[in-house]
Amino acid sequence: MKKKILIFLQSGVGGAERISVLIGKNLNPDVFDVCFCCVGKGENQIAKFIPTGYVVYRIPYSNPVLLILHFFTTIMRVQPDVIFSSVFNINTKLLLLSIFFPSKKFVIRSDNNVEVFSSKQKMLIKFLYKKARTIVAQTQEMKDGLVALGKINEQKIIVLPNPVDEKEINRKLQNAISPYSNHSSIIFVATGRFARAKGFDILVPAFAKVQKDVTNAELYIVGKNDGTATEYFVTIKSMIESLSLSSKIHCVGFQENPYPYIKYADCFVLSSRYEGLPNVLLEAMYLKRPVAAAKCIPIISRLVKDGENGFTAETEDVDSLAEAMKKAVLLKNIQNNYKSATTSDFEKIML
Incomplete structure (x- = not known):
């Protein structure tokens, strides 16, 4: 039976949103059943980047309490095996709900280094991020910051550099x-x-x-x-x-x-x-x-x-x-030396 993956993302077109779509659409369709939930008011811009054939749910912007309720009802409706998100404001709200879904795997991707977060945001990271099954850090420094701040078990934080959507x-x-x-x-x-x-x-x-x-x-x-x-x-x-x-x-x-x-x-x-x-x-x-x-x-x-x-x-x-x-500007063409994470890297953390 396929693993059902529910990916929460904001409806704008930022880097975290595009990476979330890239990860989801590249997961093996023979192994994973992927759907997306876009959160935010106004035009759902990120939906234009989601290929046809994927189920896309929509949650309009609301106050934080109602948003958490919307997240809860969406999870109940979809019944995913894995819940994934890449944005702090969504990560924390989903992790608040993790207590109600002990059999589901919550995977979050950190969208920034801890030093840029406010004191309140750092408190939420310390309290909530350890509730995730797996945390994806984009760099080693990002992982080190999360471990130091949240006293999070190093084993649950995996460093995966962002993939580039070459296709x-x-x-x-x-x-x-x-x-x-x-x-x-x-x-x-x-x-x-x-x-x-x-x-x-x-x-x-x-x-x-x-x-x-x-x-x-x-x-x-x-x-x-x-x-x-x-x-x-x-x-x-x-x-x-x-x-x-x-x-x-x-x-x-x-x-x-x-x-x-x-x-x-x-x-x-x-x-x-x-x-x-x-x-x-x-x-x-x-x-x-x-x-x-x-x-x-x-x-x-x-x-x-x-x-x-x-x-x-x-x-x-x-x-x-x-x-x-x-x-x-004097260099003209250059050689690309960046080595990104692979699709199989992300598939491993979803299994």
């Missing part, structure tokens, strides 16, 4: 053309929702310094800039205007297919203050784009080798990022 990237690039109209420009690209964590307020002045030396440089920022992202987006737009760079920096909003922007750019830039394990960086490396990356987490220095596939910069340092951008 989906290749499919979306099959008939792609460059989205850049000015072919004589040097193109820098950054992707991610407009949030302080992404460091676009560092990227914009760094680009201003780059543009003084590389006068034909342009910067494209691809990512959600409305809704909850609006306030930060307005701040960044004001910064762009104050630096007289409106004709050089282009905010193109959320794109269902961001890969042409990465593939046809001369350099990918990661300006984040913090990340779990940045999928966009891994995708840029897969597409053999030189990268300029802030060392916001330790693994960045292991992924990006200065002078080989890009250059690193100090976190929240405008001058350092500008120097990395100017040097990285």
Whole structure:
């Protein structure tokens, strides 16, 4: 009999959501019966990334107590063998319910390093994460942080680097053309929702310094800039205007297919203050784009080798990022050295 897997994920299109879909759709259909439950108000954007043929449940946003009740009724309805989630706010609520489902396997994936969580969130991690059967950490540092904070048994935390959805990237690039109209420009690209964590307020002045030396440089920022992202987006737009760079920096909003922007750019830039394990960086490396990356987490220095596939910069340092951008763009095509977790790695933890 197949193992029934119920994957809870938010309805937006963040890195954790896309990884959850990638894990689910790659599980062997002869062994696993996978369904998804999307949580959130507004448009169910992540549903567009779920292939046809999968059952998709929907829970609209509500207050935390009602949300927990919705989770309980969904689990009762589906009766899965394994319950999986990748986002802190969903992880904690599901683990609260684990006491009611002792025969079911709760597998969670940590979406960030513990130091970025608030004091309240850290308390929830200490109390609840040990209730999971298995915890997936994206890096060794993430595992070490969870063990130290929550006194969690090391044996239940497995380090699995994020997989890259090579098939989906290749499919979306099959008939792609460059989205850049000015072919004589040097193109820098950054992707991610407009949030302080992404460091676009560092990227914009760094680009201003780059543009003084590389006068034909342009910067494209691809990512959600409305809704909850609006306030930060307005701040960044004001910064762009104050630096007289409106004709050089282009905010193109959320794109269902961001890969042409990465593939046809001369350099990918990661300006984040913090990340779990940045999928966009891994995708840029897969597409053999030189990268300029802030060392916001330790693994960045292991992924990006200065002078080989890009250059690193100090976190929240405008001058350092500008120097990395100017040097990285000279590298042209690079070799991808990233080794991701495999489908079989994730299948083992679901069995």
